[in-house]
Amino acid sequence: MSENAINGALTKCIVWFYDGNSRTFYSRDKSHKSAKPNMALGIRRLEKMLLETFKGKWETAIIYVNKNNGEEIAKYKKGVRV
């Protein structure tokens, strides 16, 4: 993912996997190249990634606003939103 895409993302998702690794994913907020960024779309895409792509591989995942000390938007524990 390019530096621009990371900086331009509206949300980020930090995932703690069962194998001990943790990784940060950044949202893709545009439905097409010139579309207005949609935060809800980005969140839904991250959620889809968590619940489908990495299904059963992670223990905790938290979605934050992509800023320093950005506020928490959603929290997932063992595949369930809490």
Add this chain to the structure above:
Amino acid sequence: MIAENFNAYHHFDFQSVFTATKVFIDEHNEKHPQLTEKLNANHRATCELIIRLYLKQLNNLQNNYDKTIQKVQGFKTFNTSLASCKGCTVRTILNHKARLKMAGFIIAEENRGAQGIELWINTSIIFPNQSANKDASGKKEKKRFQLDGQTSEGKNFHPLVHVLHEQKNNNSNVDRLEDVLPQKRDHHSELPEGELTRTLHEPHMNTGENAKSVPNNPAKPDGADRISLLFLIRQFWEFSRKLLYPDLILSQPEQKDIMNMIWATVYMKLNSSLSKEDWLKYHEQAIERVIMVRKWLDKSPNHWVPPPHIYFSPHNDKNDFQKTLKWLVKREILKTEISQQLMLQKVRNEHRLHEEGKGRYKHLSRLQLFRLQEQRLSKMNNPELLKAYYLYIRRIF
């Protein structure tokens, strides 16, 4: 008669008001030698701009408007329009307004948000010689009334007019007789030359419309105020969330997105020219549809609805919420049909009892009973029902 109505149909004379403005500013400056209180040339230019546009606005008002000294309306405008007209920033206009308020030139100001501002100017400037005006010749007055008759017809007047040569410092030309073009002079020939204080531009030339002026029809006359109806969308979403998605956890941006979708699909962007009452009625129907969906979900465990961002999506043609409109229509038709059937059944029962000499209507004759029932059924405003009734009557007699 013209003289009698003069106060109500007052036509503001630019020249006398400009003179009064100048006198007011000069007097103020004499009394206040401090620079922070003085009205400098730039303030003077703002004053003149305000006065010129205000008078233009007042003169363009409809004749039945009250333009008397007690009830004259303020100058309706926008800070940005004034700034663009004067060629300065909005901050400058705000600063100038503050200074003019301190000086007593502007008596009051009302901020109306998106509708702009309204400024009330010192009445001693706007009505400098009201009594003197009454003595003006009949010919002059007639001319004024002809001008009044030509003005625009509605209340939706333009708050500002755009003047191309507004950028010039008109202040420097005040009281300079040579600036008035010679061919225009005969237009004002009846006025004494010494009193000419007008600036370079002629008021009757200011016919262009400013780009930032108020639109001709700011609100749809028959449509409801769209912003005031937005609460319906929130209400609808909260209700459907409780009923259809009780366990769903959603963040603020997701909810906002879904409400936008509801606004676009369920409420058709509130674009229709329906009245507020009609929208409220539609809202009730939409709520009714949600209840229908809930009942349908309860009927079988195999029934399901997609998540809200798909269910209310404008791009979903397969299983979106709008499909429930058909259900509602079908149900309403069924309801009326059942009520009609019940009515006919009641009529049949009444006839049976009447023949047996029983029931409420046993004392009535057959014709009286027929009239009574006919009247009752015609109240339902359904010709089909009446037809069915007549067929039934024909069959039994």
